[in-house]
Amino acid sequence: MTDEKKISLRTAEEQVAKVCRRLALLHLSFARTLVEELGEERGKELVLKAVRNYGIRIGRAAKEKALASGLDNRPENYMEDLPEFGMHKGVAGVCKEGERRTIARGCVMGELWREIGEEALGRLYCYVDVAKFMGFNEHFKLIHTACMPDGDRECEFALRETSEEERQDFADPGKDWRYIDR
Numbered sequence: 514m515t516d517e518k519k520i521s522l523r524t525a526e527e528q529v530a531k532v533c534r535r536l537a538l539l540h541l542s543f544a545r546t547l548v549e550e551l552g553e554e555r556g557k558e559l560v561l562k563a564v565r566n567y568g569i570r571i572g573r574a575a576k577e578k579a580l581a582s583g584l585d586n587r588p589e590n591y592m593e594d595l596p597e598f599g600m601h602k603g604v605a606g607v608c609k610e611g612e613r614r615t616i617a618r619g620c621v622m623g624e625l626w627r628e629i630g631e632e633a634l635g636r637l638y639c640y641v642d643v644a645k646f647m648g649f650n651e652h653f654k655l656i657h658t659a660c661m662p663d664g665d666r667e668c669e670f671a672l673r674e675t676s677e678e679e680r681q682d683f684a685d686p687g688k689d690w691r692y693i694d695r
Contacts, residue, residue, distance in 0.1 A: 522598065529599025530621045537622035537635065544634040560637045562686060568641040572648020579649075586650040588672055594645075601668075609669075614658060617668040623661030636662035642670065643694045644683075651680050656694050 543563070548556030571594055576586045584590040602619025626635030639660055646655040654675050659665035675683075675693070682688040 526599040529596045533596075533600050533621040534625050537625045537638070540622075540638045541626065541629075541631050541634055544637060545631075548634065557634075557637065558689070560634075561640060561689070561691065564637060564640050565644045565683070565686075565690065568644020568646075569648035571641070571645040572650075575645070576649045588646075588650065588653050591646065591649050609658075612671055612673075615670045617670070620661050620668050623668065626662050632662040632664070636660065639668075640691060640694055643690075646672070647675065647680075647683055647693075651675060651683070654679065654693055 544556070544560045547559050550556065551559065575591055575594060578592055579586055579590045582592075600621055601617040604615060604617050607614050607616055622635065622638065623632075626632050639657060639662060642655045642657065646653055652675055653672055655670050655672055657663075657668060658671050659667060659669035661668050679690075679693045683690045683693060
């Protein structure tokens, strides 16, 4: 006899979305506290430092997983670490302007930040996408060509090579590396 409980995909999506909203609020709570305690500039600087660290940890774990599977850290070997359902209402690959892009519609986190008017602080979390990919392979970045907290209807991502300057600035904890996400 098994203890396996079966639930509908809809229920699973709702449960993942709950966790994503909680994560969005946790990020926002830490970010807001740092900004209120340390001022706008220093607070955001520390939020970005934490997001960079978080992203690097995710990227390094993905790299270790790829290497353990006998693969190298070429971009096509990045094993996605996000939930398959519930975090977005839909994800699709498209070809746009001559490059492959990924479109994520209905980001639960972006929608929450928009609802409560905290897009700017919420957006700092989104830099994790650049950081995780550079943690996986510093020669590539996953950038937002559109981002819901920036006012876009959906999030759109493109994989691009990094420059030597971007790699150096990302490696320097004292540098503002947000410009890499463009």
